Amino acid sequence: MPIEILDFAEAIAKAKNYGKKHLLLGNGFSIACRPDIFAYGSLFEEAKRTMSVELAGIFTAMGTQDFEEVIRALQKAAAIVGVYRPKLLATKNLLLADAEKLKTDLIQAVAGRHPARPNEIADERYISCRIFLSKFVGENENGKIYTMNYDLLLYWALMHEEEDELARIALIHDDGFRKDQEDYDAPYVEWQGERAAHGQNIHYLHGALHLFDAGHQLQKYTWVNTGKALVDQANEALKKNLFPVFVAEGDSKSKLTKIQHSAYLHHNFKSFAGVCQTNSKDGTALFVYGHSFAKNDAHVLNLIGQGKIVHLFVSLYGDPDSNANQLIRNNVDKIVGLRPKGPALKVDYFDAASAEVWG
Incomplete structure (x- = not known):
């Protein structure tokens, strides 16, 4: 209508x-x-420079450039691993650490791509x-x-x-x-x-x-x-x-x-x-x-x-x-x-x- x-x-x-x-x-x-800076795609390309191969692969596998979506997926994956394989503590911790790393990548990307001065x-x-x-x-x-x-x-x-x-x-x-x-x-x-x-x-x-x-x-x-x-x-x-x-x-x-x-x-x-x-x-x-x-x-x-x-x-x-x-x-x-x-x-x-x- x-x-x-x-x-x-x-x-x-x-x-x-x-x-x-x-x-x-x-x-x-x-x-x-x-629009060249604050669209998600631009932030992603900047963050990808310092991103691990695994993290970059997750973005590709999920078909997204949305940081928040991937952070949420990593946190949920860590919770699921804790249920199915409680002994895989190192894997769970790695997933949570990568979620935190991605937050850092996002902050650095925003700061780096932001106009430098007013x-x-x-x-x-x-x-x-x-x-x-x-x-x-x-x-x-x-x-x-x-x-x-x-x-x-x-x-x-x-x-x-x-x-x-x-x-x-x-x-x-x-x-x-x-x-x-x-x-x-x-x-x-x-x-x-x-x-x-x-x-x-x-x-x-x-x-x-x-x-x-x-x-x-x-x-x-x-x-x-x-x-x-x-x-x-x-x-x-x-x-x-x-x-x-x-x-x-x-x-x-x-x-x-x-x-x-x-x-x-x-x-x-x-x-x-x-x-x-x-x-x-x-x-x-x-x-x-x-x-x-x-x-x-x-x-x-x-x-x-x-x-x-x-x-x-x-x-x-x-x-x-x-x-x-x-x-x-x-x-x-x-x-x-x-x-x-x-x-x-x-x-x-x-x-x-x-x-x-x-x-």
């Missing part, structure tokens, strides 16, 4: 009827900026992105932004400022990080969940490349404090076997387990859950841009159907009847079916290209 596809401006106009509107970003946000992206593209973001965290908005991406594009766009003050796009954003009160000159800022989380409106649901777990604190390295590009900092940390806070688990349950073992990630997850359960006077709208609604993110997406969001706006790229978009629509229908008794979840689709997220 044909569906109506709204222009992004039309979708925003519809959402003005609600008290709040929030934004959830998927990998399509990054692909729209640099200025590799043209100012005009940042302006377009900031205009898009302003619909949710602009001066007269009170929304929140949630992202499942771990690259730096959102962070760079938020920190970018137009040179012409008269043309400056005002964004109200707070990721909860502040100066370390015990080391004010430190080359990083720390997440202050106890003191700053209330005003936080930028949430990395699956972590990010510039966030490092230092044990007693979560640190965010910034160019302002170090003079080094963020990706350079990430690469230096990787050489020291220090890794970003990064969810690379394969399936939704494993992702949720990782999230629940991190105070920062759990806070972000609870914030999104809270948004989904909010029953404000004028209702709440949620925009989802660049996500396929695949089940490996069900821990986040199911909250939409199970909650009280009044209106869901979902981006589609290209022909709405293409196989990929049909799959998205079917997945969204499943989310709608989770809604408990009460008013049904309204759904509108909008043309991703019309949002001109990166120009």
